Each structure stands twice: as C-alpha cells, then as structure tokens.
Ligand SMILES: Cc1ncc(COP(=O)(O)O)c(C=O)c1O
C-alpha cells in the first residue's frame with residue numbers, strides 16, 4: 001500500500017493532505033510516512049525470520065533523523081553506523097548499543113573509544129592498520145573489542161560506479177587475498193576478540209546475482225577461517241537491496257526473494273546473520289515537497305524552477321538518479337518539461353525533457369523516493385536554509401527537524417579579530 005496517494009484530487013501522506021504541511025511548515029520540506037517505515041521494517045523482519053534471530057542494523061547514513069531512528073528502534077532494529085556522530089545519534093534515539101555495528105574505512109581512535117565505552121555488537125574492520133589501532137585503544141581502556149573484517153569479494157555489483165563498494169579497486173574492505181593474514185594478525189592482538197566476518201558490495205542493487213556470488217565467497221571464507229582456528233559466530237551481509245524509483249523499469253528483487261536467496265546460501269553457516277539495510281527501509285517512506293517559483297520559457301522545453309535545489313536533493317546531479325516528480329493537485333494536463341532549482345550550477349537540474357504533470361507558478365510538487373540519501377546529504381550551498389523534515393502518522397504530523405535558517409548559519413560564522421581594521425569595520 002502506498003502511503004503517498006491521491007484523495008479528492010490532492011496528494012496525501014497517510015491521512016494528511018500535503019498542502020496542509022506546506023502551509024504549516026513552508027517549502028521545501030521532507031515528508032516521511034511513519035506507516036511506510038514500519039511496514040518496510042515488518043516486511044523485512046518477516047522475510048528474514050527463517051534465518052533464526054538475525055540482527056537488522058538499519059544503515060543510519062540513509063536517513064539519520066532522530067525520529068526515523070526512534071521509529072525503527074521501536075521495531076527492534078539496531079543500527080549500522082559509520083561515524084561517532086551516527087553512533088551518538090543512534091544511541092540518543094533509543095537504539096540499544098548491543099545492536100550497533102560500526103562500519104567504515106576511517107574510524108578514528110576517538111570514535112573507537114566512544115563505541116567501546118558505550119558498547120556495541122561488532123566493529124567491522126577494513127584493514128590490519130585499523131585492527132592495530134583498535135587493539136591499542138581497547139587495551140588502553142581495559143576493554144576487548146568484538147570484531148569482524150569486512151572482506152572485499154571483488155564482485156561487480158552492477159550499480160552506479162559511485163555507489164559500488166565491492167570491486168577490488170574500491171577503497172572498501174580487505175582484499176580477498178589478504179584476509180587470512182588479517183585474521184591471523186587480529187588473533188594476536190590483545191585488545192580484540194575475533195567473532196565475525198562482514199561484506200557489503202554496494203547500494204541500489206537491482207539483481208540478486210552479485211549478492212549471491214559475494215555471499216558464497218563469504219561462506220567459503222568462514223570454512224577457511226574456522227579451519228585456521230578462528231571462532232566465527234557472526235556474518236554481516238551488509239545492505240544494498242535496491243528499491244523502485246522508476247515504476248516503468250522492472251522492479252528490483254523483493255525482500256522475500258532476497259530472504260529466500262540468503263536462506264539457500266547461508267542458513268547452515270552456523271552463525272548469527274546481520275543485515276544493514278538503509279534505502280530499503282526508508283527510501284520510499286519519504287518525499288520532498290517543493291513549490292514552483294516560476295515557469296521560464298526554454299529552447300527545447302520550458303524550465304520549471306522550484307524552491308528546492310541540488311543542495312536539498314543531491315542524487316540527480318551526483319548519480320544521474322531519476323526521481324518521479326508529480327503535481328500535488330494536478331490540473332489534468334501533461335507536458336514535457338525541464339525541472340531545475342535556483343542554485344547557480346547547471347547540475348542543479350532534477351529532470352530534462354521529462355513528461356510529467358503540467359504545472360504553473362505556485363503549484364506544489366513532490367519528488368518521490370526521497371526518504372533515503374536525500375535530507376541526509378543536503379547542504380546549505382548558495383546560503384540556502386537546511387530543509388526541514390516532517391514525520392506523519394495518520395492525520396498527525398510532527399516537525400522532526402526544524403528549518404535551519406540563514407540567521408543560524410550567519411551566527412555560526414566568525415570574523416577574525418585581525419580583520420578588525422578592514423574596511424568593513426570602518
Ligand atoms: C557498509 C554499508 N552498510 C550498509 C549500507 C546501506 O546500503 P543500502 O542503503 O543500499 O541498503 C551501506 C551503503 O551502501 C554501506 O556502505
């Protein structure tokens with residue numbers, strides 16, 4: 001069921017008409033459906049239930065809003081974090097530390113200490129150098145760090161090059177040929193307890209084949225590691241399952257298909273499985289609601305200039321990503337349009353030659369599938385305010401991030417004293 005649908009000719013989020021949100025909070029604004037997030041969490045839990053007691057550690061980077069994290073924590077989900085900031089956000093929102101995995105190639109000693117003191121399920125390490133640093137930090141704190149290495153299985157994920165992580169040339173993970181030596185070294189380090197293995201090959205994967213190939217390599221590796229005397233009780237299979245952006249394209253595999261594949265491959269590994277889904281849980285639970293500032297004539301097609309821009313939604317310019325754009329209260333016609341924002345970059349283009357609802361100045365539009373890697377990647381480029389976020393539940397709404405306005409941004413800047421004699425102070 002789609003929680004963003006038309007009722008009486010107007011798009012609603014659950015039971016709330018989107019124009020009401022625009023009126024109360026202004027535009028642009030991110031709008032999230034609580035019911036969609038809960039349903040996605042439930043569908044995934046059901047799909048993975050045959051695997052025993054898997055840990056579903058939501059990838060916080062997809063949408064780190066505290067209200068989103070609290071919604072998912074209430075569903076029993078843990079968190080996959082990649083920074084001290086994400087760790088702190090997750091814990092502050094109610095995620096249990098024992099359900100947190102810490103990923104990422106560049107954890108600092110401070111971030112390691114934070115997670116060791118607060119507690120976590122596992123560090124996913126990406127190099128021997130990192131293992132050595134973690135052992136030192138843990139020893140200094142009188143703790144033992146539970147670890148697994150993230151292996152780079154060298155499989156082509158078949159996704160956009162900028163979000164592919166499991167090929168040999170990517171910075172992520174320990175190369176397959178170095179994995180046994182990495183575990184041997186970790187076993188010697190006093191501050192570490194080897195417990196698992198991890199893999200993650202990329203995001204927005206639309207085929208199960210590369211995932212299955214990576215997981216089979218992990219299965220073989222578990223056998224080799226055990227034969228070498230390591231205790232392997234955990235396998236973290238990462239995230240990456242794709243979602244529908246363009247309904248005209250074939251749908252990605254369902255969570256059920258994914259669960260069946262994992263069952264076939266991993267059910268008898270004798271480990272606790274961990275999953276790190278991000279986009280799958282929140283991607284289709286959010287839209288970006290924006291207003292048309294004006295429609296400007298163009299040579300090939302008119303330009304629809306919105307009050308949202310690339311600083312609010314980076315995905316189109318960064319990955320050539322396609323997001324559905326729809327009028328909130330369609331007038332009935334269809335047109336071929338270029339949809340752009342006000343930022344001074346040609347890349348501030350959301351769609352070129354898009355056949356879509358005809359719109360005029362003052363109309364509201366939405367970008368669908370803007371729950372993941374959208375608000376999370378926004379900035380204040382061009383001194384634009386940071387877009388607020390709203391969570392809807394039924395006919396209730398809550399502003400879950402305020403608009404960070406320009407006054408706050410100006411107040412955060414400092415003019416150094418050595419400029420005191422300059423013209424501006426005259
Ligand atoms: C280590 C790790 N885990 C999980 C994810 C979440 O990926 P997705 O949102 O595609 O499920 C990512 C992002 O690619 C990641 O780098």
Ligand SMILES: N[C@@H](CCCC[NH3+])C(=O)O
Nearest residue numbers: 163203204315319372373
């Ligand atoms: N930011 C990317 C996904 C990155 C996944 C993180 N490893 C996107 O919007 O598709």
